[in-house]
Amino acid sequence: xxxxxxxxxxxxxxxxxxxxxxxxxxxxxxxxxxxxxxxxxxxxxxxxxxxxxxxxxxxxxxxxxxxxxxxxxxxxxxxxxxxxxxxxxxxxxxxxxxxxxxxxxxxxxxxxxxxxxxxxxxxxxxxxxxxxxxxxxxxxxxxxxxxxxxxxxxxxxxxxxxxxxxxxxxxxxxxxxxxxxxxxxxxxxxxxxxxxxxxxxxxxxxxxxxxxxxxxxxxxxxxxxxxxxxxxxxxxxxxxxxxxxxxxxxxxxxxxxxxxxxxxxxxxxxxxxxxxxxxxxxxxxxxxxxxxxxxxxxxxxxxxxxxxxxxxxxxxxxxxxxxxxxxxxxxxxxxxxxxxxxxxxxxxxxxxxxxxxxxxxxxxx
Amino acid sequence: xxxxxxxxxxxxxxxxxxxxxxxxxxxxxxxxxxxxxxxxxxxxxxxxxxxxxxxxxxxxxxxxxxxxxxxxxxxxxxxxxxxxxxxxxxxxxxxxxxxxxxxxxxxxxxxxxxxxxxxxxxxxxxxxxxxxxxxxxxxxxxxxxxxxxxxxxxxxxxxxxxxxxxxxxxxxxxxxxxxxxxxxxxxxxxxxxxxxxxxxxxxxxxxxxxxxxxxxxxxxxxxxxxxxxxxxxxxxxxxxxxxxxxxxxxxxxxxxxxxxxxxxxxxxxxxxxxxxxxxxxxxxxxxxxxxxxxxxxxxxxxxxxxxxxxxxxxxxxxxxxxx
Ligand SMILES: Nc1ncnc2c1ncn2[C@@H]1O[C@H](COP(=O)(O)OP(=O)(O)OP(=O)(O)O)[C@@H](O)[C@H]1O
Ligand SMILES: [Mg+2]
Numbered sequence: 001x002x003x004x005x006x007x008x009x010x011x012x013x014x015x016x017x018x019x020x021x022x023x024x025x026x027x028x029x030x031x032x033x034x035x036x037x038x039x040x041x042x043x044x045x046x047x048x049x050x051x052x053x054x055x056x057x058x059x060x061x062x063x064x065x066x067x068x069x070x071x072x073x074x075x076x077x078x079x080x081x082x083x084x085x086x087x088x089x090x091x092x093x094x095x096x097x098x099x100x101x102x103x104x105x106x107x108x109x110x111x112x113x114x115x116x117x118x119x120x121x122x123x124x125x126x127x128x129x130x131x132x133x134x135x136x137x138x139x140x141x142x143x144x145x146x147x148x149x150x151x152x153x154x155x156x157x158x159x160x161x162x163x164x165x166x167x168x169x170x171x172x173x174x175x176x177x178x179x180x181x182x183x184x185x186x187x188x189x190x191x192x193x194x195x196x197x198x199x200x201x202x203x204x205x206x207x208x209x210x211x212x213x214x215x216x217x218x219x220x221x222x223x224x225x226x227x228x229x230x231x232x233x234x235x236x237x238x239x240x241x242x243x244x245x246x247x248x249x250x251x252x253x254x255x256x257x258x259x260x261x262x263x264x265x266x267x268x269x270x271x272x273x274x275x276x277x278x279x280x281x282x283x284x285x286x287x288x289x290x291x292x293x294x295x296x297x298x299x300x301x302x303x304x305x306x307x308x309x310x311x312x313x314x315x316x317x318x319x320x321x322x323x324x325x326x327x328x329x330x331x332x333x334x335x336x337x338x339x340x341x342x343x344x345x346x347x348x349x350x351x352x353x354x355x356x357x358x359x360x361x362x363x364x365x
Numbered sequence: 366x367x368x369x370x371x372x373x374x375x376x377x378x379x380x381x382x383x384x385x386x387x388x389x390x391x392x393x394x395x396x397x398x399x400x401x402x403x404x405x406x407x408x409x410x411x412x413x414x415x416x417x418x419x420x421x422x423x424x425x426x427x428x429x430x431x432x433x434x435x436x437x438x439x440x441x442x443x444x445x446x447x448x449x450x451x452x453x454x455x456x457x458x459x460x461x462x463x464x465x466x467x468x469x470x471x472x473x474x475x476x477x478x479x480x481x482x483x484x485x486x487x488x489x490x491x492x493x494x495x496x497x498x499x500x501x502x503x504x505x506x507x508x509x510x511x512x513x514x515x516x517x518x519x520x521x522x523x524x525x526x527x528x529x530x531x532x533x534x535x536x537x538x539x540x541x542x543x544x545x546x547x548x549x550x551x552x553x554x555x556x557x558x559x560x561x562x563x564x565x566x567x568x569x570x571x572x573x574x575x576x577x578x579x580x581x582x583x584x585x586x587x588x589x590x591x592x593x594x595x596x597x598x599x600x601x602x603x604x605x606x607x608x609x610x611x612x613x614x615x616x617x618x619x620x621x622x623x624x625x626x627x628x629x630x631x632x633x634x635x636x637x638x639x640x641x642x643x644x645x646x647x648x649x650x651x652x653x654x655x656x657x658x659x660x661x662x663x664x665x666x667x668x669x670x671x672x673x674x675x676x677x678x679x680x681x682x683x684x685x686x687x688x
Contacts, residue, residue, distance in 0.1 A: 056581050076584040083585045089578035093600040102596075103586040150586070 001189055002066040002157035004030040004053065009062035011048045022048040024214040026062070030158075033188045035181075036219075037201035040211035041237070046194045047086055049211075050160050053192065054083050066157055083160040084151040086194075088143045090135040096146050097122070097131040103154045121149040124179055126172070140167040145176075152183065159191040165200060177203050198238055210234050226291075227352075232361035235289045235354060241318055243289040244328035247358065250278060250286065259288050259355070264326035266303055271350045274365070278355055281364050287356040292318065294352035295330035297338075301347030307338050319344070423658040429651035437654070444658035454659075457637045460549055464620070464638060468553045469613040475557070476564030477606055481598065483565075484572045485590070497569070501562045508559070512626025515555035519543070548628045549636040556623055560616070564609035571605030572598070607678050611671060618667040639663050 011023035023045040030036045038046045051057035053064060055076040063072050071079050082103070090099050100121055101114040109117075122128045125145040135143055148164045165173050181204055184191055195201050201208045202222050209219045210233075218230035229235035235243040248259035248268065257275040259268040268288050270278065278286070295303070305321035305328070312334055319330045321344065330346060338344050355364045370376045423444055427437040448454050479500070487493050503511070518525045519542040530536045542551045575598070583593045599606075621640050624630055630637035630645065637645075640663060647656025 054585055056584070076581075077587050077589070080587075081585065083582075085578060085582060087578050089576070089582040091579055091582070091597060092576075093597070093603075102583075102588070105596075106586055106588045106592060150582075154586075 001032050003032040004028075004158055004190060004192070005065040006049075006053070007063045007065070009049070009052060009064065010060045011045070011052060011057065012060045013048075021214055023052070026216050028209055028216060028219065030190055030192060032067075033190055035184050035191045035193065035204060035206045037205035037208045038192060038194045038211060039198055039201040039208050039237075040196060042196060044211045045214045046196075046211060047162055050083070050162055050192065050194055053158070054081050054160055055079050080156045081158045081160055082151040082154040082156040084148045084162060084164045086162040086166075088135075088147040090143055090146055090150075092135050095132050095134055096127060096138070099135065099146055100131075100149050100153055103150060117153055118149075121153045124152075124183070125149045125176070141169070141172070144168065155189075157190065159189055160194075161191065162194045163196070164193075165195070166197075173200075180204060198240070202238075210237060212237070228363065228365070229289075229354065230363055232287060232289065232356050235291075235356075235363075239291055239293075241292050241329050241331070243291050243354070244295075246288045246326055246328070248286050248288045249284060259286065259353075261288075261323075261326055264323040266323050266326060268348075268353050269302070269350045270353055270355065274350070274353065274355055277364050281357065283357070285358045286364070287358050287361065289354040289356060290328075290348060290352055292329045292331040295328075295346040295348055297330070297332055297336060297344060298347035299345055301345040303346040303348070305344055305346070307340055307342050307344055309340065310336070310338060419657045419660055422654050423661050425654050427653040427657075429653065432653055440654075444654045445662065447655060448658050448662060453634055453637070453642060454639065456634065457639045457642055460636065461617070461638050463549060464553060464556075465614065465617050467550075468556055469610065469617045471553075472557050472561050472613055473564040473606060473610045476561050476566075476609065477568045477602075479561070480565045480569035480572060481594070484569060497566070500565060503559050504562045506559070508622035509626050511555060511559045512623050515551065515558070515623075516627055519551050519554075543628060543632070545632050545635040548632065552623050552627055552636055555627060556620070559623070560613065564606075564613060567609040567612070568602060568605055571602050575601055604678065604682060607674070611674065614674075615667065615671065618663055 006026050006028045009023060009026040010021070013020040013022055026049060028036075038049060040046055048057060052059050055071070055074055055078075059072050063070055065071065066079065091102065094102065097115075097118050100118040104114045104117060118131070119128070122131055125148060127142060127145050127149065130138060130142055130146075135146065138146070144164060144167045148161065151159060151161065165176060168176060177200060184204075193201070193204060198208075202225075207219055207221050208225055210217045210225065212233050218225065218234050220228075225234060225238045229238060229243075232245065236245070246259075246261045246266065246268075247263065248261050250257050251260050253269070256272060257270055257278055259270065261267065262285075268290070303323070305323045307319055307321050308327070309318075309320040311318040311320070315334065317332050317334045317336055319332050319336070319338065321328060321330065356362060357364060422432075422437070424439060424441065425437040426440045426443075431437040483493060483496060487496060506514075519527075521527060521539045521541050521543070524542070526542075527536075527539050530540070541547060579597065579601075580593065583597055588596070619640055620638055621644050624636060624638060624641045625644070628636045630641050639659060643656045643659035643663065646652045646659065
């Protein structure tokens with residue numbers, strides 16, 4: 001169990017015109033025993049970050065510490081980390097059970113104990129029936145679980161799990177999320193979990209680190225990411241359906257400020273606190289964001305719009321609406337029957353209105 | 366012709382329905398016959414006919430004169446009895462076993478070791494290529510040159526090998542490289558030098574194509590180099606090494622050239638291999654029938670051994686889901 005610290009870590013692949021800056025000035029602290037999820041779209045540098053923590057990839061600049069020990073130059077063998085690979089990387093010439101037991105075999109664990117631990121892990125991951133098979137004969141989801149099992153069977157200072165559930169069906173995934181969460185609670189081991197599925201990340205992790213374009217955007221728990229996203233990217237990426245954005249211009253409204261949408265007949269009121277922050281920040285154009293679930297159907301509401309589509313999704317419906325040029329979405333109860341072309345009004349809590357700088361896209365608080 | 370109605374085949378024109386028949390119009394029935402016939406003919410001419418011819422003469426008392434005059438008689442399996450019963454053949458089998466173990470096997474072992482060392486310890490691609498080219502050079506030399514070269518190198522009195530061993534202090538008298546009991550070893554050494562690059566190339570290319578991710582997993586799992594080599598690399602290269610072995614193994618059965626150039630099977634027939642005797646009896650002494658019997662026996666031995674070997678390979682690969 002270790003505290004993992006990444007300090008100003010950079011990764012640049014290749015050189016010259018073909019250089020790829022895969023990870024840029026990454027600072028991240030994972031507390032001892034904490035479960036952190038690294039979330040971001042494909043190609044944003046998640047796997048590169050993990051590979052540097054594990055030691056499979058050299059660090060272009062910056063440093064990595066496990067507790068107070070600098071590990072940047074250590075071989076993977078000497079870092080005591082366990083990793084489940086995105087590409088599985090199973091030993092094709094070993095049976096499933098030999099694959100699971102190999103990390104133990106390397107450490108000189110007795111064969112009896114190897115067997116026992118492999119059986120426990122297999123039970124946990126529902127792969128007991130395939131213990132004697134060879135990996136090339138397994139399905140993607142089975143291989144993925146074997147790879148996860150090979151990581152979990154060890155007792156390392158850090159667990160590194162790279163998209164270990166991407167090939168599982170929804171039912172199995174749900175069960176394994178639960179099992180993994182419980183496993184973490186029992187073992188209290190430091191875990192870094194990479195995924196591009198926000199449901200997984202938010203369900204499992206104590207804190208979620210959101211990455212985009214090689215840059216770490218924000219680290220925080222579910223509430224922070226939801227209610228105080230650091231920038232437009234996080235607001236857009238976290239939450240389903242994504243946040244609605246409007247380009248606005250501020251206007252004095254007594255003591256307060258209201259935000260007038262430039263391309264529609266819509267106005268957003270701000271809390272005093274936000275208004276003060278906007279005043280301090282200055283500028284005459286901003287981006288306002290409001291989450292679809294924070295727009296409430298209300299005949300007396302301030303925001304008027306015309307319904308474009310009413311999508312029924314079982315437990316809820318998504319209303320896609322428009323007010324002149326501005327299109328946005330609201331999450332409503334499935335009982336709402338408003339059809340296309342009908343007029344609706346929404347109310348909102350000014351506290352749910354997020355204001356971002358138009359250029360830097362950073363949240364203004 | 367009347368109008369065509371879609372969905373009503375009776376109104377379709379003739380050529381349209383004909384298309385459904387199994388013989389396409391353009392391909393006459395002679396084309397497949399010719400296409401199949403050519404390879405069958407080639408096979409018959411260069412494989413089947415000589416084999417049958419050889420088997421036929423192995424049952425007759427053919428010699429060179431009889432072959433041209435057409436007078437040779439059926440003598441049953443007498444040629445086979447002569448061959449199997451002769452001490453010369455029995456000795457040559459022992460030589461063959463020695464050559465297979467220390468020639469073919471050792472070549473594969475040394476080649477594998479060199480290939481893996483090259484891959485693990487030389488990381489620059491340019492250096493690897495240069496080393497590979499140098500190692501492959503001997504393979505490009507014709508056997509006669511290799512034979513002559515090694516005759517010189519191994520010349521007892523002032524050959525380079527003895528000189529080197531002497532000056533290194535490893536021996537204190539000349540090794541008589543071409544005496545009875547030693548001459549076969551000389552051939553094995555020369556052959557090893559000549560052919561070690563073949564298993565090397567095969568194993569090297571096999572190693573290059575192993576998935577790097579597996580090695581990353583092994584590093585993360587904490588395995589050291591030796592463990593990785595023993596538990597992962599060598600088992601994964603099993604099939605490739607087996608193929609290198611089969612190639613050297615089959616070559617061993619037709620190995621004649623170096624024996625001929627370096628020792629001519631001597632002294633006193635102590636470095637003869639079965640194939641060399643077949644060559645001697647057939648081409649030099651014109652005992653065509655007996656030489657044919659030799660050939661058939663060698664063929665049978667190698668066929669049995671290689672079939673067993675392939676069977677084993679197939680079982681291994683099946684268990685691993687590779688075949
Ligand atoms: N070995 C490499 N050489 C050059 N570029 C690389 C290499 N590995 C990754 N990259 C580049 O670095 C960037 C980040 O890749 P990375 O694999 O870390 O993404 P990721 O976030 O894990 O994506 P995914 O969710 O698709 O797995 C990509 O643009 C990729 O093309
Ligand atoms: Mg990845």
